[in-house]
Amino acid sequence: MLMVPCLLLLAGLGQAGKLHWQGQESHAKARFRGLAVSPSGAVWATGADGTVRVKTADAKAFEAVTVPDSEGYDFRDVESLDANQVVLLAIGEGEKSRILKSTDGGQTWSTRYVMKDPKGFLDALAFWDKDHGVALGDPMNGRFSILTTDDGGETWSPIPEPARPQARDGEGAFAASGTCLAVAGTNRAWFCTGGAGPARVFRSTDRGRTWTAHDTPIPAANASSGLFSVAFQDDVHGVVVGGDYRETQKAGPVVAVSADGGVTWKIPSGRLPVGLRSAVAPVPGTFGQAWITVGPAGSDLSLDNGQSWQPIPGDGFHAVGSAGQSTSWAVGEAGRVGRLRFGK
Numbered sequence: 474m475l476m477v478p479c480l481l482l483l484a485g486l487g488q489a490g491k492l493h494w495q496g497q498e499s500h501a502k503a504r505f506r507g508l509a510v511s512p513s514g515a516v517w518a519t520g521a522d523g524t525v526r527v528k529t530a531d532a533k534a535f536e537a538v539t540v541p542d543s544e545g546y547d548f549r550d551v552e553s554l555d556a557n558q559v560v561l562l563a564i565g566e567g568e569k570s571r572i573l574k575s576t577d578g579g580q581t582w583s584t585r586y587v588m589k590d591p592k593g594f595l596d597a598l599a600f601w602d603k604d605h606g607v608a609l610g611d612p613m614n615g616r617f618s619i620l621t622t623d624d625g626g627e628t629w630s631p632i633p634e635p636a637r638p639q640a641r642d643g644e645g646a647f648a649a650s651g652t653c654l655a656v657a658g659t660n661r662a663w664f665c666t667g668g669a670g671p672a673r674v675f676r677s678t679d680r681g682r683t684w685t686a687h688d689t690p691i692p693a694a695n696a697s698s699g700l701f702s703v704a705f706q707d708d709v710h711g712v713v714v715g716g717d718y719r720e721t722q723k724a725g726p727v728v729a730v731s732a733d734g735g736v737t738w739k740i741p742s743g744r745l746p747v748g749l750r751s752a753v754a755p756v757p758g759t760f761g762q763a764w765i766t767v768g769p770a771g772s773d774l775s776l777d778n779g780q781s782w783q784p785i786p787g788d789g790f791h792a793v794g795s796a797g798q799s800t801s802w803a804v805g806e807a808g809r810v811g812r813l814r815f816g817k
Contacts, residue, residue, distance in 0.1 A: 492774065494787045494803060494811030499526050499535045501808035507561075507651050508792040508804045511553035515578075516796065518804045519548035519561060526810075527579060535810065538579040546571075549596070550651025552626075554603040560585075560626045562598045562608065564648045570595035572608065574626050586620065586629040593618060596646040597654035599662070600626075607681040609654040609664050612640035617664075621681050638684040643669035643696060649718065650752035650792035652702040655711075663735050665689075665713050667699010672715060674703060676735040689729045689738040691715050704764075706755035709734050712779045714766050716749030721770045723748060728766070730779040743781025746773040752792045756801065765813070767793045767803050787811070 499505070499518060505526075507519035514530030523543030526535040540546075540561070546569065550562040561573040561582075570588035572595070575581060588595060592613050600606035604625050610618030616637035620629040631637075645668045646653045654664040662677040672691040675684045691713065693699030700715035709732060716727040727750050729738040748770025756763035764775040766782070767790040773782040790803035790811060801813040 492785055492813060492815060494772070494785065494790075494813055497528075497535065497810040497812055499804075499808040499810045500537060501526055501535075503808060504791070504806050505804035505808060505810070506547075506549050506649060506791045507551040508794045508802060509551045509553040509559075510794045510796045510802060511556065511559075513553075513556035514796065515553060515556070516802050517551045517553055517559065518810055519551045520804070520808075521547050523548065524808075525551075525561070525579065526808075540573065540582050545569075549648045550598050552598060552600050552606070554600060554625060558603060558625060560598065560600075560606070562595055562651065564595055566594055567591040570610065572598065572626065572629060585626055594648075596648040597651045597664070598626075599654050599656040601656050601659055601680070605680060607654065607656065607662055609646055611645045615640055617646070617675070617684075619681050619684075632682055636683055638675050638686060640666070641669040644673070644693075645696075647699065647701045647715075647718070647751075649701045652704065652752045652754075652792065653700070655703045655705055657705040658708045661705070661708050661734070663703045663705065663711065665700035665703040665715070667693040667701070667715060668696045669693060672699035672713075674700070674713060674731075674735050674738065687736055687738070689713060690740050691726055691729055691738075701749070701751045701768075702753045702766075703735075704753050704755060705735070706761040706764075710761050710778060711735055712753050712755075712764055712766075713738065714746070714750035714753045714768070716751075716768065716770075718749055718751075721749040721768065728753075728779065728782070741780045741782075743777070744783070746771070746782050746784070752790075754793050754795055754801070756795050757797055765793050765795070765801055765803075767791070767805075769805070772803065785813070 698717035750768035790805035
């Protein structure tokens with residue numbers, strides 16, 4: 474019964490060259506790097522200078538959301554748990570890294586976590602459901618920072634230091650799109666890294682309490698290169714993307730795929746994106762066949778579970794997400810928001 478809609482959607486996607494991003498007015502000039510599509514249909518875009526925008530399912534345009542005393546904060550990640558609950562993550566050294574929450578659709582906000590260690594730096598957060606979530610931070614004392622919540626982001630607890638995954642010298646995560654951390658199912662999580670040696674993916678099967686590290690074929694020759702985004706469409710099939718943020722047009726392997734839950738990774742066999750890709754996301758309703766990746770150098774579509782990619786014409790973006798089977802959203806520089814519609 475579900476196979477026919479899936480085939481129709483893939484047929485509707487057709488060739489990426491026939492698709493295009495439709496620009497949307499965000500009434501913002503700040504760089505957007507955070508993006509969330511709510512189960513209710515609302516689209517959240519967040520970024521520099523405390524900027525937050527939302528377009529509800531029944532609204533024609535994005536509206537400004539005021540977060541008190543947020544001047545100077547860089548909101549790199551946003552998670553919409555339901556129509557009312559929204560969680561924001563701000564990045565920066567020490568107390569600039571913090572997590573905020575709204576329980577009334579963005580009307581009011583409260584700070585739920587502040588990084589007290591001056592060497593700390595939060596990168597991303599993700600939720601399995603409206604109660605259980607995890608947040609990732611760069612290494613402190615040689616180990617990545619992992620926070621977990623079991624009450625919808627009201628409180629956050631660091632996992633014990635011996636359980637925190639150990640980093641190589643110079644290794645870290647990139648807070649380029651809030652998607653260097655991903656979750657799937659009820660208890661699986663992954664995060665990707667760069668900056669040292671081959672880029673790695675860390676995986677957890679117990680909601681972030683313990684982790685194992687796995688090398689990928691994506692190079693990380695310097696502090697600006699490696700993996701920037703990881704996504705899984707189920708417990709088994711995943712895609713990672715990356716590159717070098719100082720050489721955004723640089724050719725080279727920027728995509729790898731896994732079919733065993735992130736234990737092993739391979740360079741796809743077909744045509745690959747060219748240049749930095751900072752975010753990747755599956756398209757729902759395609760049985761894992763369709764994926765979109767974006768970066769400042771451009772965007773691409775895969776119709777074969779990440780094995781080959783076709784360029785999508787238009788400007789680049791920093792983050793991407795999908796709303797059901799017919800629409801994807803992307804955000805980028807200078808308040809740029811794009812909508813991609815495909816299929817019927």
